[in-house]
Structure formats: structure tokens, C-alpha cells
Amino acid sequence: MSEVMTRPDYPVSDCLREERMPHIWCPGCGTGTVLNCFLNAVVKSGIDLDKLAVVSGIGCAGRAAGYIKVDSFHTTHGRAIPFATGLKLAKPELKVVIFSGDGDLIAIGGNHLIHAARRNIDITVICVNNFNYGMTGGQMGPTTPLTARTSTSPLGNTEQPFNVPHLAATCGAVYVARWTSLHVRPLERTMMEALNKKGFSFVEVITPCPTLYGRNNKQPSGLDQMRYYKEMSVIQNGADPKDVGIDLGGKIIVGKFVDIERPTFTELQEEALKRAGKQ
Amino acid sequence: MEKSKVLTGEFFMNGDEALAEGAISAGCRFFAGYPITPATEIAERMAERMPEVGGTYIQMEDELGSMNAVLGASWGGVKAMTATSGPGFSLMMENLGLGIMLETPCVLANIQRAGPSTGLPTAVGQGDMMQARYGSHGCYSIIAISPNSPQEMYDLAIKTFNLSEKYRTPVLIMADAVVGHMSEKVVIPSPHKIVLFPRRKPTVPKDKYLPYQPDADLVPPMANAGEGYRFHVTGLTHDERGYPQDSAEAQDRLVRRLVAKIEQNKDDIVMLEEDGLDNAAVVVCAYGISARVSRYAIEKARAEGIKVGMLRLVTVWPFPDKRIGEIAPNIKAFIVPELNAGQIVLEVERCAHGKAETVLLPHMGGGVHRPEVILNAIRRAAK
Numbered sequence: 001m002s003e004v005m006t007r008p009d010y011p012v013s014d015c016l017r018e019e020r021m022p023h024i025w026c027p028g029c030g031t032g033t034v035l036n037c038f039l040n041a042v043v044k045s046g047i048d049l050d051k052l053a054v055v056s057g058i059g060c061a062g063r064a065a066g067y068i069k070v071d072s073f074h075t076t077h078g079r080a081i082p083f084a085t086g087l088k089l090a091k092p093e094l095k096v097v098i099f100s101g102d103g104d105l106i107a108i109g110g111n112h113l114i115h116a117a118r119r120n121i122d123i124t125v126i127c128v129n130n131f132n133y134g135m136t137g138g139q140m141g142p143t144t145p146l147t148a149r150t151s152t153s154p155l156g157n158t159e160q161p162f163n164v165p166h167l168a169a170t171c172g173a174v175y176v177a178r179w180t181s182l183h184v185r186p187l188e189r190t191m192m193e194a195l196n197k198k199g200f201s202f203v204e205v206i207t208p209c210p211t212l213y214g215r216n217n218k219q220p221s222g223l224d225q226m227r228y229y230k231e232m233s234v235i236q237n238g239a240d241p242k243d244v245g246i247d248l249g250g251k252i253i254v255g256k257f258v259d260i261e262r263p264t265f266t267e268l269q270e271e272a273l274k275r276a277g278k279q
Numbered sequence: 280m281e282k283s284k285v286l287t288g289e290f291f292m293n294g295d296e297a298l299a300e301g302a303i304s305a306g307c308r309f310f311a312g313y314p315i316t317p318a319t320e321i322a323e324r325m326a327e328r329m330p331e332v333g334g335t336y337i338q339m340e341d342e343l344g345s346m347n348a349v350l351g352a353s354w355g356g357v358k359a360m361t362a363t364s365g366p367g368f369s370l371m372m373e374n375l376g377l378g379i380m381l382e383t384p385c386v387l388a389n390i391q392r393a394g395p396s397t398g399l400p401t402a403v404g405q406g407d408m409m410q411a412r413y414g415s416h417g418c419y420s421i422i423a424i425s426p427n428s429p430q431e432m433y434d435l436a437i438k439t440f441n442l443s444e445k446y447r448t449p450v451l452i453m454a455d456a457v458v459g460h461m462s463e464k465v466v467i468p469s470p471h472k473i474v475l476f477p478r479r480k481p482t483v484p485k486d487k488y489l490p491y492q493p494d495a496d497l498v499p500p501m502a503n504a505g506e507g508y509r510f511h512v513t514g515l516t517h518d519e520r521g522y523p524q525d526s527a528e529a530q531d532r533l534v535r536r537l538v539a540k541i542e543q544n545k546d547d548i549v550m551l552e553e554d555g556l557d558n559a560a561v562v563v564c565a566y567g568i569s570a571r572v573s574r575y576a577i578e579k580a581r582a583e584g585i586k587v588g589m590l591r592l593v594t595v596w597p598f599p600d601k602r603i604g605e606i607a608p609n610i611k612a613f614i615v616p617e618l619n620a621g622q623i624v625l626e627v628e629r630c631a632h633g634k635a636e637t638v639l640l641p642h643m644g645g646g647v648h649r650p651e652v653i654l655n656a657i658r659r660a661a662k
Binding site: 017020049050051053055065066069070071072073074075076078079081082083084085086087088089090091093094111112114115265269272273276 | 308309311330335337339340341343344345347348349350351352353354355356357359373374376377381503504505506507508509510511512513514515522523
């Protein structure tokens with residue numbers, strides 16, 4: 001076991017912008033792990049890298065697009081999904097993936113998320129959820145559990161958070177799954193499934209943010225947060241999404257919750273054209 | 280079943296419909312929008328026509344989404360546009376900035392109505408002219424065209440798409456509710472008479488391509504997604520590779536070029552309509568519907584023997600500083616009728632350098648100037 005893996009053997013070298021390393025993420029952050037899982041899923045799926053596009057919004061996770069060596073777009077805060085929608089509809093042969101964070105996708109981009117899911121646009125969303133706004137210094141957001149302390153909820157959060165998989169499923173996503181960044185193998189498999197799923201697929205990944213969120217909530221290191229995931233994660237494939245909300249320090253239900261078939265936006269448009277005799 | 284992509288012929292159509300047809304003639308094959316009076320007819324026409332020409336129409340959840348979908352589509356290699364009015368224009372400002380920063384060709388039409396806020400949704404205004412220039416945050420230059428008839432809505436729609444590809448930037452059509460809703464004869468030429476500017480494609484090997492390495496005219500060639508260039512682009516300040524650069528030097532280098540690629544090419548971009556400027560004592564300087572209203576007043580004044588000229592700003596941004604500066608020393612006054620409290624008049628005044636008087640005729644919108652108001656201003660200025 002003394003062999004060092006040399007660069008040409010590094011399995012995701014082909015799709016990583018190595019000249020941009022080191023990345024900006026803090027020690028203990030989970031985003032790099034999620035990125036690694038994604039790149040492995042891409043490589044193992046055998047996707048043509050020239051036909052893959054990644055779109056990110058703003059925030060810590062939003063930096064991922066800049067590290068992935070495919071056509072990659074770092075857009076504005078909350079707008080990755082509509083940008084990706086335009087890209088996918090204009091060039092349907094592209095596989096389009098949105099890689100962004102919970103603040104970006106669920107708060108400022110929430111309206112776009114629900115409508116892209118409703119339309120069943122054929123794109124994959126990877127939502128890195130660290131329960132707070134990391135890039136701006138750890139403020140509360142729409143995923144922060146009740147009573148959790150952040151820089152803008154010093155007395156403990158008093159807002160009911162979104163149950164993210166439930167939100168995506170209710171709005172019409174055809175594939176919804178959740179893992180933590182501890183579950184690297186199942187996460188990778190899930191990402192491969194999501195990449196191959198036709199329609200709007202949504203993968204939530206719970207990740208540590210020890211620097212800001214963990215520190216204020218009795219999990220001061222990345223290791224503490226990973227221990228929490230290990231002890232409190234419960235795999236429940238097929239769980240009803242309405243039952244997978246997360247309380248502070250409570251159990252985290254993970255697994256694949258939704259995997260259904262529904263016509264995509266493009267398929268319904270093609271059907272309408274056929275009905276009208278225009279195709 | 281597919282109808283001709285260019286509807287060659289003579290039509291009686293409104294300005295909004297003509298704009299949509301102009302876009303289609305220019306090769307536009309993607310429209311994303313959100314219904315808003317008085318721009319809705321553009322979306323309706325596109326919903327009908329896009330499927331006929333093999334394009335995509337999508338009605339987004341708001342104007343933020345619309346603008347972004349247009350940018351995404353453009354990066355997918357398809358000519359794309361959106362259309363809106365005041366409140367929607369405000370929402371589009373955010374990602375107009377992204378379009379400028381990523382250097383994304385696309386067209387945004389604003390069929391102006393009277394504001395602020397919801398204002399008079401069905402009535403005309405020209406209150407967004409400074410927003411067009413400065414509405415998105417940060418420092419940039421922009422191209423904005425102001426048609427004054429349905430025919431021009433058609434013709435200039437083609438022109439705006441060409442400018443957006445040539446300068447790799449979003450271009451604005453700053454029309455207004457009257458021009459959008461009036462119906463007139465529109466002549467659509469045969470396709471071979473329509474000149475289109477194709478996207479500037481990279482000429483270097485794919486692994487050598489830098490998305491922001493400009494040509495001599497400061498505009499970088501553009502690869503589309505899915506062509507194997509595997510580029511990165513970001514709304515962050517970036518270098519020629521498209522990679523983020525966190526320094527004042529990188530900011531200076533990038534933003535100076537973004538501004539200069541438009542300002543240095545003004546002679547190519549600016550379109551003016553001039554009439555009777557030689558020996559004129561007074562010049563009416565106007566744009567859009569206000570320029571059309573001025574016509575009547577100018578004819579009346581000329582019948583009275585007043586030497587009055589017309590300078591119509593077909594291109595409003597970048598502003599034709601040089602031409603205004605040339606005219607100013609030879610005349611007594613510029614008359615500037617606008618459907619706002621005074622926006623473009625500030626530019627006219629700046630460029631006149633005190634060599635000619637500048638007379639603002641403000642109108643808060645909801646209607647157009649009475650020609651007598653303009654005629655009286657011409658009479659007073661000519662004395």
C-alpha cells in the first residue's frame with residue numbers, strides 16, 4: 001500500500017482543471033468531496049466530456065463550475081437553473097448539470113427551482129446543503145434548522161426550514177435523492193443514476209461547514225460533523241419525502257426517495273407539434 | 280408544413296409583431312419571456328412562430344429567469360432574445376450585467392411604458408433611457424437602438440442581432456408603447472437581401488482557445504458549449520482564460536476593454552437620421568415616438584420660414600457625442616422632447632459644450648407631446 005497515485009492515474013484528471021488547484025474551500029468543508037463524487041460519476045458513466053456542461057450560481061458550492069474541465073458557467077446568484085434551462089433547450093444534445101448550494105438554489109433561486117421541476121426540464125441539480133450561507137460568513141438561510149445558531153440568528157433560528165427533497169418532489173422532480181458527504185459510494189451511484197435520468201433530477205448532499213455552521217452548533221470540526229452523519233444517518237430508500245425534514249442534531253434520512261417517469265418539457269412540446277401537424 | 284422562415288411580403292402589422300418577425304429574419308431561434316403590457320404581442324408572435332421555424336419559445340417564471348434563459352441559449356449557439364417593459368426591464372438588469380460580463384450576444388427589447396413602478400401599463404413612456412445606459416451595477420458600455428415605426432422595428436431588429444454578434448454583447452431595443460402597438464405597412468424583404476453577421480468563431484486549436492483573448496477590435500471570438508472547447512466563463516472579474524482574478528489590475532484590464540470595444544467602435548455602431556441640418560438655426564434632437572411627433576412641428580415651423588433641422592437618434596447608446604459637438608457651434612438651440620423629466624437632454628447638453636442652448640420639453644408619459652408644444656419651442660428658440 002506504499003504506492004503513491006501519480007497524476008496520470010488520478011481517475012478524474014481528465015475533467016478537473018488542475019491548474020486551478022488548490023481550491024478555495026475551507027479545511028473540513030464537504031464540497032470538494034461532493035465534487036470528487038460527481039467527477040467520478042461522470043467518468044464512470046462514460047459521458048462525452050465535450051457534451052457535458054456544468055452551471056453554477058454563487059456561493060461556496062457555486063465555485064465548483066470553475067474547477068470542472070468541461071464547458072462550465074459560473075453565473076449569478078440564484079440563476080443557474082434558468083441559465084441551464086436556456087442552454088439545454090438550445091442544445092438538447094448537451095447533458096446539463098447544475099452544481100450549487102442551498103442558499104443559491106433554495107432561497108434566491110427558489111422560484112426557478114420550483115418551475116424547472118414543474119416543467120420537468122431535462123437537467124440534473126446537485127444541491128450542496130451546508131445549512132447556511134458560507135461565502136458571506138455563515139448567515140441563516142431557508143435550510144437552517146430551527147434553533148440553530150448562525151451570525152444572523154444569534155438567539156437560534158426561528159424560521160421553519162424547507163424540507164428540500166419534499167420541495168423538489170412536490171414541484172414535480174422525477175428523481176429525488178439525498179446523501180451526506182460521508183456516503184461517498186452511494187452518492188456516486190446516485191449521481192450516475194441522476195445523470196442518466198431523463199427529466200428533472202435532484203440530488204441533495206448534506207455537507208459539513210465546520211468553519212461557520214458547525215462551530216456555532218456544537219460540531220466545531222469537520223470530523224465532528226462527519227461523526228454526526230455517521231451516527232444519525234438512516235438509509236431509507238423510498239421514504240416519503242414529506243417525512244425527511246431535518247431537525248438540529250436530529251436524524252438525517254438518506255437514500256433515493258423518488259424515481260418516476262413523466263414527460264419532459266421537450267417531449268410535451270414535440271407532442272403538441274405532432275398534434276398540430278407541424279412535425 | 281413549415282412556413283417560410285422569412286415572411287417575405289407586405290403586411291399590415293403592429294410594431295411588436297414586426298419586431299418579432301425582424302428577429303426571426305435575423306436568425307433568432309430562441310425566445311424566453313414573461314407576459315407584460317405593452318410587449319406581450321412579441322411573446323405571442325414568438326409562441327406561434329418559433330415552432331414554425333424550428334426554434335424554442337419558453338415562458339419563464341419571471342424576467343430574471345427570462346434573461347438568464349436567453350444567455351444560456353446564446354451559449355448553446357442559438358440566437359436568442361427576450362422582450363419586456365418597465366417593471367420587467369428592472370428585473371432584467373441583474374443579468375444584463377452577466378451578459379455584458381460573459382460577452383454574450385443576445386437582444387433585449389424594452390417596449391417602454393410610463394413609470395415609475397407599475398405606472399401606466401398600457402400607455403407610452405420613455406423613462407427608461409438612463410436605466411438602459413446605467414441600470415445594471417458596475418461600469419460598462421451598452422448599445423441601445425430606438426425604432427420609431429413598425430417598419431423600423433423589423434429592420435432594426437435585424438440590425439441589433441448583427442451588432443450583438445459583431446460586438447459580442449447584449450443589445451437593447453428601446454422602443455415604446457406607441458411604436459409597439461401602432462399598426463402600419465411593413466415590408467419584409469426576400470431572405471437573400473438580408474445581411475447577417477455570423478458569430479465570430481475561434482480560429483485556434485481547441486486546446487489553445489482562450490474565451491477572452493480579444494481580436495484587434497477588442498472583441499474575442501466565441502466558442503459555443505458542446506463544441507469541444509471545454510471553456511470556463513464567470514461573472515467574476517476574469518483573465519483571458521476566463522478564470523477569476525482577484526486584483527485591481529485584472530479589473531482594470533477587463534472593464535476597460537468591455538467599455539472600449541463599444542466606445543472605440545462608435546463610428547460603426549451609431550446610426551443617426553439627419554434632415555435639414557445645413558443652415559439650421561434650431562435642431563430638434565429626439566428619438567422613438569417623440570421624433571415622429573416632432574416631424575409635424577418641424578414641417579409647420581419650416582412653413583413659417585424657420586430654419587429647423589432634425590437629428591434623430593436611431594442609436595441612443597453609445598451616445599453620438601462627436602456629431603452633437605459638431606452641430607452645436609452652428610445653431611442657436613437644440614430642442615429635446617422626451618417622455619420623461621429629462622434624460623437624454625443631459626447628454627445633449629454635455630456634448631453641446633455650451634455652444635448652443637439646450638431646451639428640454641419634458642412630458643411625463645401616458646401620451647405624446649402636442650405638436651404645438653414643440654412648434655412653440657422652435658419658434659421661441661429661433662428668435
